[in-house]
Amino acid sequence: MPNITLIEAINLALHSEMQRDESVVVLGEDIGRNGGVFRATLGLLDTYGEERVIDTPLAETLVAAMAIGLSTQGVKAVAEIQFSGFLYPCVDQVVNHAARYRNRTRGRLSCPMVIRAPNSGGIHAPEHHSESLETTFAHMPGIRVVAPSSPSRAYGLLLAAIRDPDPVIFLEPTRLYRLFKQPVEDNGEALELDVCYIDREGSDITLVSWGAMMHDTRLAADQLAEEGISAEVIDLATLKPLDMATILQSVAKTGRCVLVSESPRAGGWASEVAANLAEHGLLTLFAPVMRVAGYDTIMPLAKMERVYIPDVERILKEVRKVFEIAPK
Amino acid sequence: MPNITLIEAINLALHSEMQRDESVVVLGEDIGRNGGVFRATLGLLDTYGEERVIDTPLAETLVAAMAIGLSTQGVKAVAEIQFSGFLYPCVDQVVNHAARYRNRTRGRLSCPMVIRAPNSGGIHAPEHHSESLETTFAHMPGIRVVAPSSPSRAYGLLLAAIRDPDPVIFLEPTRLYRLFKQPVEDNGEALELDVCYIDREGSDITLVSWGAMMHDTRLAADQLAEEGISAEVIDLATLKPLDMATILQSVAKTGRCVLVSESPRAGGWASEVAANLAEHGLLTLFAPVMRVAGYDTIMPLAKMERVYIPDVERILKEVRKVFEIAPK
Amino acid sequence: MTTTDPATRKVASYDIYYTQILNPDASINGELPAFARDPQQLRAMYALMVQTRLFDKKAVALQRTGQLGTFAAALGQEAIGVAIGHALKQDDVFIPAYREYGAQFARGVPMSDILLYWGGDERGMDYPQGTAAYHDFPLSVPISTHVPHAIGVAYATQMQDRKAGREARVVLASCGDGATSKGDFYEAVSSAKVWNLPIIFLVNNNQWAISMRSSRQTGAQTFAQKGLAGGINGEQVDGNDIIAMRLVLERAIQRARNGEGPSLIEAITYRLHDHTTADDARRYRPEEEVQAAWERCPIKRYKAWLEAQGHWTAADEETLISEGTASVEAAAQAFRNVTPEPPEAIFDHLYATLPKSMQWQRDEVAARGPVKGGH
């Protein structure tokens, strides 16, 4: 089993599924000869040719719309948007069309498509290159939003996303792209969608996160373990539809919960999880549900991005508040 | 004081502010001679002329971008988008530009602009004409999202929105446009932004809503009053930034809270309120925080829209659950 | 700027043409195309135009009597829909805006489906299996945003047809004059020729976008020239002239099928009705303009010409009207008789399979049953 980075796992999954399924095509800006600005599509052009590896003009609305058109014809479109900050021009196409064709035609047409994009910050990228878009999409009915947090999950979830019969927004954690490696077997096995993954079991507190913030959340759990606090760490993986059952079960056990997300706090997806806890978990909670999130500011340029992005220190601070209110 | 409908109050506020402030212009599709598809801009063309009442081409991205350009030059742009379902093409311009010019230029440029749109369903309108967009915008940093729920609040909040030095998304409750009248004085007095309004005081439960759903929430409170339950009814009015202080104070008093919103449940703005309650109000709550919301489906066409939109029956059902868990 | 300036030279030139064969006075310019010498085809086209108009009238009547929601009439634009319906082949793909009922009928959409749609029932977009329309797209209300779907569809069909070694299918996306102002339209037009796709962009220039005259949409003198932004052949045709309309369309379709790439056709017509039944056009346009437009009505001139050619008689007309009326009435009845969907149907085509976490929502709706104000 090769030890690979998250971006290599994405690339592997694309190769693997294009090999297996002739109806899969990839499209986007600079994804052909250039292999994508992060090299996610490296080698696809040489292996599968220009017809299935489509370099598009610089037009994100078109990329989304083209994916829609392709997918209605049985061609599984896997589109790349260069950075999630440039996904906004796709919003209209996704919510008003991709999410709806199946429903509005009562099943006659459908859009088995994926839109992939690097998401969130932390790599000192230029302006507009470090945004967190998950909530904007997760609020839309009729689609799925998936966010991997490790090479193996990236591989398995991307396969699942491509095979899913409905539109999937697949948000890849930019700053984890090359941060660490994992052994990933190219076995063509998809991971399950629509479920959360328990990253590690614990009994004192439930930490919930997804995407890039999973990394800091894991580090925070390590730190807590050293202090004798046993944290259960849950990776949402599929944000929409949300598998609250797993989270509720965990919180029923731990009685404490801290949510970690990078997108702006107000109306972020952590709020959705917390709202469900306020409804279904209230009676099992020993302490308030804390959200560690990006501030409600514009994502700052590189010099200040670390002020904005939650980190281990901020996670631990909220965890400590919880244990102050409800000591172990 | 004339007794007027909500749409008349909007029209009155526009007339009033254009009269008072020469730098205000309105723009949008069919807003001139036609007076807007809902007649919000009726009479403006004749009174203020073509230069200040700008009929635009059919291009929503352009409308938003034009408002941005105008507002950077000291021209206060009040743009109309015909239905909120057509606001999606404005998302990129709002989040990537309008919300940012002040911040990214450290105050050198700014965008004192308003985008108005009829929001939510219930009038048997065609497909894509009944969407609820508040959460998509309220998640964006750097802007305000305002949703009036009565003629007088529409008048006062719209004046405030136009005078606000930053971008405001102003979402008008389509099905309340002509549902009831209120005496509204054209006194040029703006209502305060960034605060919730306590619609009626109560002691047993806090009902929170905004926009069109305020109407059903008020009716539910009437019904509860008949049953001897005293509901405090809060109108968010400004969704972003969110005045949680008022809500927390109310819940501290009542110990119970039901949130009512029309937008899809998952990741809706009710979730943001609930998340704050789970964090700051947990210890004062007697019962779970219930959300009555649109289902996580595509807004159905007219025949089924009432299946989707919450109503008094659904509100009361959740309220009864609360009292079952925490009897008075 | 002149080419006599030695520092400046001409690098490209473009001409925009306008085609009109059947004039408003029923006279003919030039030679008739082959299909226009075949009485059977001529009669079929006429019948479909009249059928569209009868349908339109009924739909408006249903709306006025509270039986239908907002409806967008095709009045005065029947030649466009009918030309599309006759020019496309079974396996071609049609991506309509919302005024091309004639084309939809020709492709097998039951009139009752269109009524269902405007009546607020999604099942009106589930066109019957076995018809050409089964692979077509449903009406698109968000203006222009359906147009770039044509790029993906045509890319797919081109890839599939090449691989299968079969004749190229053609994709036709239609939209209004107002729709050409949107970026979605342009992103499609700008890119279609990059892959030499077999696409026809058909612009129904009915002179108005709700209350906005077409001259207020853009500084361009013609809508046809918007094709030049994508290096696409753009031309104008009299959209009220069914013969020119079909001819120009068939030529463009043939070019696309031959691998000569996309075309843009601006069909010049007039919206004789209000924008929709929710609109009152008297607010913004003079009655005389509408009256004058009636003189250019596509059905009137075509009927006069057919009669003059001896292809149509008063008896034919009578039969057509009575049979057409009967079929429209039958469609209205079928529409009224449709059994309402159960409320929980709003969940049943959201995803291929409803996610487990959403089951409770469906259960709640099913348990509640029909809701006041629904249906």
Place this chain on the structure above:
Amino acid sequence: MTTTDPATRKVASYDIYYTQILNPDASINGELPAFARDPQQLRAMYALMVQTRLFDKKAVALQRTGQLGTFAAALGQEAIGVAIGHALKQDDVFIPAYREYGAQFARGVPMSDILLYWGGDERGMDYPQGTAAYHDFPLSVPISTHVPHAIGVAYATQMQDRKAGREARVVLASCGDGATSKGDFYEAVSSAKVWNLPIIFLVNNNQWAISMRSSRQTGAQTFAQKGLAGGINGEQVDGNDIIAMRLVLERAIQRARNGEGPSLIEAITYRLHDHTTADDARRYRPEEEVQAAWERCPIKRYKAWLEAQGHWTAADEETLISEGTASVEAAAQAFRNVTPEPPEAIFDHLYATLPKSMQWQRDEVAARGPVKGGH
């Protein structure tokens, strides 16, 4: 299609012109415009071109040594920025993409501001009061989306200038060849002439959009003709020829100022550098192509011509390089010396006044102080 077909007639014709005065071999086509007979102006333009290039080189070096973030070089495209800088008046409004440093310098943006920006500090967009740039827009990274701002800006200035009875200000929005594929670009171009706005759309066609050749963006043979989609005069100019570049620009600006409406200019140039410092162009374009493009370098030919005219000497060059280098070094030093903003500054220009409900967030950040990984 031919005009001999009696059913078809030509309704519009358009020509696209290309202007080049100073050839790559430093010869001249036609007559020189007035400004090109004024040695002082000629020398100033040259100095600014060289200054831009020196800046560029320094910025790349700073990036390579970890002192700057990703940087987009203007290498090979200096004539465009400099022509803009010389053609616009103080009160005109410039809405740049991100490769027009020459124009920004001419309008008063300190070089250190550009470094601050690419260094990840918002203060690099707070151009100094009192300069022409103070009313200009900052660089736009989301491609093309700044272009339609020109519509609003020009609408406002037109309204204000008319009312004040003063000369029309002109708005210039620049973007790349890739940028012309986006709907935002088109929605601006399509509508600008509706209000006859004093706008120049300047397309820097540097042949590449990251790894995409300009011929892969669109089926259009020229980018100039994209103006026709909005009825706008579109023309090409050799963007490596500072004289033609400025002449064509000034003509268009004059037309706009005279009330003759918008223009679109396609400036044909070449991106000699990688797309940005984060890119490696060797992946996708042949080295020979880049070598050939160096032969058309705007500075090389201009210098040769200036020297031949006796307007420039080796001594001039030496002074320019040494002074220019010194000013670039000073800018780099100023950039390095900038005091970091306090962390809580991320809240201070979000709104005119920070909403009360957000105060706790600012307090939290202020209390925490500087964060590891920041600065």
